[in-house]
Amino acid sequence: MRTLTLSIDGSDVTVPEGATLLEACKKAHVDTPTFCWAENLTPVNVCRICVVEVEGARTLAPACSRKAEAGMKVLTDSERVRHSRKVVLELLGSSVDMSLAKDFAPLRQRYGADPKRLAGETVAQPVKIDNDQFVRDYSKCMLCYKCVEACGTDAQNTFAIAVAGRGFEASIATEHQASLGDSACVFCGNCVGVCPTGALMFKTEFDLREAGKWDESRQTVTDTICPYCGVGCTLTLRVQDNAIVRVTSPSDSSVTGGHLCVKGRFGLGFVGGRKP
Numbered sequence: 001m002r003t004l005t006l007s008i009d010g011s012d013v014t015v016p017e018g019a020t021l022l023e024a025c026k027k028a029h030v031d032t033p034t035f036c037w038a039e040n041l042t043p044v045n046v047c048r049i050c051v052v053e054v055e056g057a058r059t060l061a062p063a064c065s066r067k068a069e070a071g072m073k074v075l076t077d078s079e080r081v082r083h084s085r086k087v088v089l090e091l092l093g094s095s096v097d098m099s100l101a102k103d104f105a106p107l108r109q110r111y112g113a114d115p116k117r118l119a120g121e122t123v124a125q126p127v128k129i130d131n132d133q134f135v136r137d138y139s140k141c142m143l144c145y146k147c148v149e150a151c152g153t154d155a156q157n158t159f160a161i162a163v164a165g166r167g168f169e170a171s172i173a174t175e176h177q178a179s180l181g182d183s184a185c186v187f188c189g190n191c192v193g194v195c196p197t198g199a200l201m202f203k204t205e206f207d208l209r210e211a212g213k214w215d216e217s218r219q220t221v222t223d224t225i226c227p228y229c230g231v232g233c234t235l236t237l238r239v240q241d242n243a244i245v246r247v248t249s250p251s252d253s254s255v256t257g258g259h260l261c262v263k264g265r266f267g268l269g270f271v272g273g274r275k276p
Contacts, residue, residue, distance in 0.1 A: 006072035021063040030076050036144035037064040040251045040258040041154045044145045049088050052076045089113035097140045100198030130179050133266045134192045135206045140199040147191035155259040160184040189265040204245045226264040243272050
């Protein structure tokens with residue numbers, strides 16, 4: 001494989017041809033924040049938290065999708081980059097409930113972001129509970145497109161959801177705003193698996209959080225193999241009080257790529273006599 005060398009924060013890094021700047025940053029052990037990027041999804045460049053400064057470029061470049069070029073000089077922590085990331089965090093925090101986005105609070109502190117200085121306000125809307133598998137709380141949705149990508153060609157190829165509307169009216173929606181049961185949704189839960197903010201959540205987790213009983217300090221995480229067919233998908237079981245409360249799959253799994261079918265993700269209710 002052909003390689004190329006570029007500079008990341010003054011240090012030379014050699015990466016395979018076709019690698020992104022984010023991959024180059026990872027190889028250089030540079031911590032580059034992301035929200036809308038996932039290793040098992042196609043980059044869509046919407047959150048802009050991963051932007052870096054490329055010498056000679058007019059605008060900041062999204063590291064998740066910009067291809068590395070030989071001789072590039074990239075700065076990941078310049079004043080321009082830090083200011084941009086700070087504003088992105090403030091815009092998100094002023095308009096979306098990011099309380100369950102695990103990386104948000106550390107990043108806000110890292111970049112000195114203060115969402116309260118902006119006039120935005122989280123859009124209050126009722127949680128959508130129309131099935132026994134997962135709930136939708138769009139007040140936490142940052143429109144990262146991850147769920148849309150997972151429902152599309154990156155995983156499920158169902159195309160049950162998309163971004164509808166424009167500007168402040170934009171939202172994740174089914175065709176004609178139909179309920180999930182009346183849409184093309186097959187309840188695989190791959191959208192839930194990639195959601196970074198808790199806008200999509202297992203019904204069991206939601207119920208435990210509502211009751212004030214969700215406690216990760218009491219939970220164990222175990223990898224096992226799905227019992228339903230011969231594909232051999234790896235399941236990561238999160239268990240609390242002897243009950244499965246969430247099922248995921250490692251994104252680096254050579255079998256699943258982090259994605260599961262409805263049985264693997266939601267069909268383990270026979271274990272312990274309780275729905276996962």
